[in-house]
Amino acid sequence: MNLGRYILQKTGWYLVALVAAVGLNFLLPRLVPGNPVDVIVSNLTRGGSITGEQQQQIYETYVAEFGLDKPLWEQFFTYLGKVFTGDLGTSFANYPASVNDLVGQALPWSVAVQLPAILIGWVLGNLVGAIAAFRGGNWDRSVFTSSLFLSSMPYYCLSILLLYVLAVVAGVFPVGGAYSLGLTPELSAEFLWDAVSYYWLPFLSLVIVFIGGQAVGMRSMAIYELGGDYVNYARAMGIRDNTITKYIFRNAMLPQITGLALSIGTLVGGALITELVFNYPGVGTLLFNAISQNDYPVIQAITLIITVAVLLANFVVEIVYGFVDPRIRAAKSGEK
Amino acid sequence: MSTPNAPVTDEKSAPRSNPFRSFNFSTRFWVSLVIVVAVVVLGLAGLLYPTGSGEKVGSLYDAPGGGLPLGTDNFGHDVLAVLMAGTRTSLIIGLVAGTIATAIGVAVGLVAGFVGGWLEEVLMGITNVVLAIPSIIVLILISISLPQSSIWSLAVVIGITAWPWTARAVRAQASSVATREHIDVARLSGARLPSILLVDVLPYILSYAVMAFVLQVSGAILAESALSMLGLGPSGTDSLGTQLHWALAFQAVATGAWWAFLPPTIVLTLVSFGFLLLQASLDEVFNPRLRRGKKKQMKQAAARRAKEAAALAAGEQAPAAGADPRPVPTSAGGAA
Numbered sequence: 001m002n003l004g005r006y007i008l009q010k011t012g013w014y015l016v017a018l019v020a021a022v023g024l025n026f027l028l029p030r031l032v033p034g035n036p037v038d039v040i041v042s043n044l045t046r047g048g049s050i051t052g053e054q055q056q057q058i059y060e061t062y063v064a065e066f067g068l069d070k071p072l073w074e075q076f077f078t079y080l081g082k083v084f085t086g087d088l089g090t091s092f093a094n095y096p097a098s099v100n101d102l103v104g105q106a107l108p109w110s111v112a113v114q115l116p117a118i119l120i121g122w123v124l125g126n127l128v129g130a131i132a133a134f135r136g137g138n139w140d141r142s143v144f145t146s147s148l149f150l151s152s153m154p155y156y157c158l159s160i161l162l163l164y165v166l167a168v169v170a171g172v173f174p175v176g177g178a179y180s181l182g183l184t185p186e187l188s189a190e191f192l193w194d195a196v197s198y199y200w201l202p203f204l205s206l207v208i209v210f211i212g213g214q215a216v217g218m219r220s221m222a223i224y225e226l227g228g229d230y231v232n233y234a235r236a237m238g239i240r241d242n243t244i245t246k247y248i249f250r251n252a253m254l255p256q257i258t259g260l261a262l263s264i265g266t267l268v269g270g271a272l273i274t275e276l277v278f279n280y281p282g283v284g285t286l287l288f289n290a291i292s293q294n295d296y297p298v299i300q301a302i303t304l305i306i307t308v309a310v311l312l313a314n315f316v317v318e319i320v321y322g323f324v325d326p327r328i329r330a331a332k333s334g335e336k
Numbered sequence: 337m338s339t340p341n342a343p344v345t346d347e348k349s350a351p352r353s354n355p356f357r358s359f360n361f362s363t364r365f366w367v368s369l370v371i372v373v374a375v376v377v378l379g380l381a382g383l384l385y386p387t388g389s390g391e392k393v394g395s396l397y398d399a400p401g402g403g404l405p406l407g408t409d410n411f412g413h414d415v416l417a418v419l420m421a422g423t424r425t426s427l428i429i430g431l432v433a434g435t436i437a438t439a440i441g442v443a444v445g446l447v448a449g450f451v452g453g454w455l456e457e458v459l460m461g462i463t464n465v466v467l468a469i470p471s472i473i474v475l476i477l478i479s480i481s482l483p484q485s486s487i488w489s490l491a492v493v494i495g496i497t498a499w500p501w502t503a504r505a506v507r508a509q510a511s512s513v514a515t516r517e518h519i520d521v522a523r524l525s526g527a528r529l530p531s532i533l534l535v536d537v538l539p540y541i542l543s544y545a546v547m548a549f550v551l552q553v554s555g556a557i558l559a560e561s562a563l564s565m566l567g568l569g570p571s572g573t574d575s576l577g578t579q580l581h582w583a584l585a586f587q588a589v590a591t592g593a594w595w596a597f598l599p600p601t602i603v604l605t606l607v608s609f610g611f612l613l614l615q616a617s618l619d620e621v622f623n624p625r626l627r628r629g630k631k632k633q634m635k636q637a638a639a640r641r642a643k644e645a646a647a648l649a650a651g652e653q654a655p656a657a658g659a660d661p662r663p664v665p666t667s668a669g670g671a672a
Contacts, residue, residue: 017465017468020466021469024477025477028478028481029477029480152609154562154604154605156562157601160598163589168592169592266470268470269472272562276565276584287476287566288566288567291566291568299477306473307470
């Protein structure tokens with residue numbers, strides 16, 4: 001199977017996954033018994049702060065927006081059309097704020113924490129795992145056990161422990177939030193410096209668990225490669241250890257690339273709750289607030305964005321893998 | 337009975353008297369078993385604990401002491417009682433969801449791997465699509481669509497979203513079993529597909545199914561707590577996740593009320609680490625190739641081989657030691 005077909009096949013599957021995800025995103029919240037807008041508007045007005053006229057206005061906005069008076073398939077295309085033009089709708093809870101604005105404010109915080117955590121965690125985790133495999137002995141044992149422990153730990157458990165130990169007890173970091181009260185997000189040195197001190201804890205709690213997971217995988221791959229015929233051959237040929245190490249590292253790296261694809265989804269999911277623990281104003285906190293207020297448009301927008309981001313990341317990783325490893329293209333027909 | 341025969345019969349009967357001896361359980365296995373059993377006991381102990389989890393015994397965050405070993409939570413409930421009830425709920429959800437996920441995964445994987453052809457393409461296509469979408473997102477979407485979530489609905493929802501990776505692992509095993517000769521024998525003797533799958537294929541992948549189940553249980557417990565922390569937990573029931581949810585909502589971490597959030601955090605960490613370790617050590621039990629022998633064992637084995645060689649070299653006058661190779665591995669297992 002050549003590279004072109006490999007890419008084509010992957011693209012096909014990811015498109016199917018995308019359609020399935022968008023379909024779920026559209027369909028599931030509509031399975032709420034009764035007209036969802038009725039339920040939501042009545043929930044909304046239960047507080048009493050909204051007058052009947054406003055209620056009617058809100059109701060009509062949503063019915064028009066979702067096309068609820070039309071058949072389901074037409075609603076789906078209305079939804080698709082809106083999604084692809086980048087219109088995520090209007091928030092229920094923060095009417096009339098647009099979902100785009102709410103998500104737009106939250107997204108940079110999440111990306112700023114997660115992207116470096118994924119990249120740095122992946123590189124460091126692979127290095128640690130490889131070193132553990134090469135060194136062996138006690139070093140290996142302690143690294144393996146601690147990595148296994150850390151990688152098995154839920155992100156939010158580590159977050160809670162770090163927050164308590166480092167922020168509450170030791171007082172090294174601020175307790176929760178993303179910047180000090182009284183500051184407004186802007187691109188000034190003062191603000192960035194302040195934000196960095198709040199940044200460390202969420203970042204650390206993601207990156208530590210991620211390093212653990214990658215290190216466990218890399219260690220076992222490197223141990224497997226150490227027993228390979230080419231290693232024995234290279235040794236017999238008198239090739240220096242450093243060069244052999246390079247060979248092993250490159251071979252053991254390959255499965256780690258797919259490992260990255262698999263772990264991105266888990267990390268993004270874990271990060272949602274990590275943000276919650278630190279009260280970090282990212283997508284996770286927005287999602288939490290939206291859930292507590294039954295703010296369906298916001299929930300749907302967030303789930304859609306996360307799904308698309310994770311699918312896209314996985315897709316890129318798989319394509320990169322196809323370029324890096326010629327074997328995957330040859331073996332692809334066997335492994336599905 | 338002559339004297340030289342006596343030790344041989346002793347050694348032969350030894351493994352039968354203790355069937356577990358041939359499994360060669362590692363220290364790791366016992367450590368993980370102790371952790372898992374401790375968690376289960378904690379959950380069951382709640383049935384005997386005098387205070388109910390919904391009973392108000394104090395005010396907001398009373399410190400531990402005075403008959404309350406872990407103080408009170410934000411509602412003034414006994415934290416220990418809530419913890420026990422929560423552990424029980426989480427375990428029930430874990431077991432139910434784990435069973436459902438493993439059953440679906442094994443069924444899909446078996447059929448796909450054994451039958452092959454277009455059915456495999458379709459089933460694995462679905463599996464890969466579901467695998468690509470982050471499961472927490474699907475969980476969130478289904479949970480917000482459910483009008484009311486109980487522990488049972490939550491368990492079912494978690495179960496039906498968690499099966500894909502089990503299906504993928506089982507498929508690989510099943511397609512390798514499908515090419516074995518005893519399958520042809522079964523086919524020739526007129527067995528039908530369901531009977532072949534259950535009688536001739538399933539036993540070969542049972543060990544994988546057991547290990548997958550162990551991971552599914554812990555995965556489901558963590559999924560439940562993640563959902564609960566986002567505010568989508570079972571309503572009106574205590575679980576480890578809802579306990580953390582309320583602790584975070586009422587600022588237990590920031591106010592330093594460690595007794596309210598550390599116990600569920602620790603139990604969750606123990607659950608995930610214990611089950612992962614259990615799975616890893618079961619893997620070693622089922623798959624002897626993974627056992628990286630301990631130094632002591634290897635030395636013993638080397639000494640034993642040397643002794644055998646010496647006995648062989650000494651001639652045929654010692655048939656009791658040389659003729660039966662079986663006592664050797666069992667005695668090694670006994671020594672470990």
